[in-house]
Amino acid sequence: MADEEEDDYLAMSFDTAGSKQGKETSIQRTARLKKEAAERGRVPSKRELADQAKAAREAALATQLDASNKGAKMMAKMGFKGGALGKSEDARTQPIEVMLKEDRGGIGMDSEKKRKIREAAAEVEDQHKRRKVDEVEYRERTRNEREEWRAEGQMWSAMRTLEGFETGGVATGAEADDVRGHAGDASKLTETEHKPLRSINVLWRPLVKQRLEKERDRRMRYDLDQSLSRKGDYEDPDADQDDKLALGAEVEELDEEDPELEELEALSFAERLEKIIKELREEYYYCFWCKYRYPDEAMEDCPGVTEDEHG
């Protein structure tokens, strides 16, 4: 006890030595002792205690038992030379980690949080990088992006035109399908849903597939959320069942592999667009750029195959 006091005293005088020089006054001394006593007597908050306990626990959990352990010595005598126990090759060498769950977050919540933090960090970094890119490169890239985007839009539009011809529908590329609501989708769906996906021309198959996927997503959401939150006056379980049966078949098909489609999708948008335009011309004498269906193969008034030729 006496030792401790002396230690404290020395430490204190060393501190003050530089600034004041000379001995501390009795008033200072009383104040210091008071402060120190308060520090000693202060009851740490629950939070602090919990943190301390956690730190001690984690430190202990991270510390492997070493050779000084009595049990380790006994094991050495039994012929243990490190590594794992037993005879199987993939036996563990480390104890299972202790994970304390302190909240009621569901499975995946923690990693979701971590992912969001990571993403935010990545975005900040991205911004940094982006600023560094010089202007020429930036223009080049945005131009490419814009072209890509445009080609994609034209490709979908061409697909819809082709679909219109093949199904005998009236669709022309000008109308954007996306803006239509579910009703439009659903009616289109009924036209094609009895047809196996693969029997559809690969050039506009993505269109149908996309619709089916959208519908499936909608139904899954509907099953999970909406059906559960509907009011108690809901009394139509049969229709639900049928829907699901129909859906079940689609789901299987959607998940099937489709090498033909994969091959097509490996091409760039512009290349795909080109293919569709060619098909339109050959089969239907329709020029995507003139937006006109010519009466015969010659397609006389059409300036050419590419967009550029159409001015």
Next chain:
Amino acid sequence: MAAEQQTSRFKRRKMVPADDVDRKNPYLAHMYNDNESQHDSGVSLSDAASLNGHPNGNGSNGSAMKRHATTMKQAQTAEDGPHNYFKPAAQLSDRYFGILKTRRGLPVHAQRQEFLDMYQKTQILVFVGETGSGKTTQIPQFVLFDDLPQSQAKMVACTQPRRVAAMSVAQRVAQEMDVTLGEEVGYSIRFEDMTSPKTILKYMTDGMLLREAMNDHNLTRYSTIILDEAHERTLATDILMGLLKEVVTRRPDLKLIIMSATLDAQKFQKYFMNAPLLAVPGRTHPVEIFYTPEPERDYVEAALRTVLQIHATEPEGDILLFLTGEEEIEDACRKIRLESDDMIREADAGPLEVYPLYGSLPPAQQQKIFSAAPAPFKTGGRPGRKCIVSTNIAETSLTIDGIVYVVDPGFSKQKVYNPRIRVESLLVSPISKASAQQRAGRAGRTRPGKCFRLYTEGAFKKELIDQSYPEILRSNLASTVLELKKLGIDDLVHFDLMDPPAPETLMRALEELNYLACLDDEGELTALGKLASDFPLDPALAVMLISSPEFYCSNEILSLTSLLSVPQVFVRPAAARKRADEMKELFTHTDGDHLTMLNVYHAFKSPSAQDNPKQWCHDHFLSYRALQQADNVRLQLKRIMEREEVELVSTPFEDKKYYENIRRALVAGFFMQVAKRESSGKTYVTVKDEQSVLLHPSTVLGQDSEWVVYNEFVLTSKNYIRTVTAVKPEWLLEISPTYYNVEEFRKGEVKSSLMKVRDRANRRAAVAPAGRR
């Protein structure tokens, strides 16, 4: 008795036509080789002869069953009666034939011949049958009719991970075989043996078979051993597998069947030298699985919402919700009841009956989950349903019919052990993919069902481990190591386990046993170790019990050990916490919880309480079941003490050292579970591991005890020690000098405090003899 005879006469008359058919059956010829008047005795004689005298049936009776060469047809003929094959003097009852019909409809029955063929050909067989296939009840019977253990004066054993399962399955099979439970078919669980010399089929906990192996390394009493529910990978099953892998090489006549409910059978096959596999499909319907689009912020809240939405919108069918523990479950039940009442009032929903289900629930309460769903409020109204909120005991062990919807938040309470801080605790942890599939499967027992997983599909794939960790990786192995030593396994390091634990786990176990003086420094069993292994207890408890005569209190320590081996005796219902606490105060001994528990036991045994013990327990907020169980455990332990000549003594109650002696005896077993209060306040720090802990709020101990022994370290967001009693530091140094070798302690409060105690004791010792001189 008279009534029984009457029914049996009635039966016989009824069976006459059947008899005629049987007469033409060549497989039954041996039953009719005498004239009618000698019918009964004739059967028993010829059976006895073929079973005992001529096991191979080479007597006059050519069609008798030949051991390990029988057919399904022969067995079925024998089952068809009219006499009980294993009890030839007895007629089979009506109930028997009723059950027989059901049994023949079970999925395993269809593959009985296939099973027999494989069983006869191989020593080890892996059998996979989903829940509901009938494997637990039928396979052992299939074995009986081929193994004919009675002819070898041996038995067939079938192990179960749970006591309740062992008991209830034995009871069911005794019914199926039309015999009295405890005779031909019996069970054996810790602290209860329900078998007789007649027993040929014994259901038992895996732990019990392990205990038997300690005294009979080759398990010579058995001709076939069936390890059931092997997929649960309990500690005892894992050890048994390791052991039996060695035994089968020493005993070529022993047959072994590993039964599992899930299709991870390849692991078992590989482990058992590529044993052949037989799989029987269960009776299951497809289950549609739904995931949430986003991770849930609060899985309990999400679970409640899902249950209510199912009730509001889904067609008829019961709901099973998995949560983690008693408190969470009771709380959820309360909330669901409240909300569903609102739904009934406001949205015209059907009635919803909510039942909790967890291990510590009294059996009568548990039984309620089997009651039918409530009827609609009015005929033609919206259907009623029941909702069971359960821990993972409903995952595999209990089968509830009528479940169509399963809600799975993906968590369960699992035991974890970490050797670095020596804590074994139940923690809420994510389940495995295998568990999740098992849970989903519960929805498809009766008809196609739905399973709502409260996590995303991505989380299912990425965050859940494939298989749950076997218990051996999550347990303190001190008692297992002691058992292995007693089993004659000397090379613990290379013992071939299916999933060997981390080396540090073995290190700790050896260290603990060494400090308890059960193993010497070479790792050999000491006399104390041998004795301790005879008690079905944790080594610390066993050592405490064995050394208690030295402290003149073995009677009391015996009671205390029993109390520590059963579930919590204090009941504290949420609705009457205050009253329960007041009642507990009646028994309180200010020196600690152990002494308080002892007071409870003594009061329970007093004549006034024994007048109507059930009522007395109810009035005092005590668990009658736990106390009764403790009483039973005490009796069993007492028998072992008498057999091993451990003296039973007491200090007179009037003696002022009565309680002190008990506290000292506690130290003899629990010196490794000691904590010291920190000078700064109310936190304690555990000795050697230096973990900061708090006294559990349930303790009766005042805050002024500087040193305490504890029974349990509970790991939560705060560390608690539960069931604590005050001790004196002098006792620690005196009773366990090797563990309290002060020089070895790390510098700190504990060390300096112990040093002071030691120096004081030394001074006193130096002064005292001098003074006398």
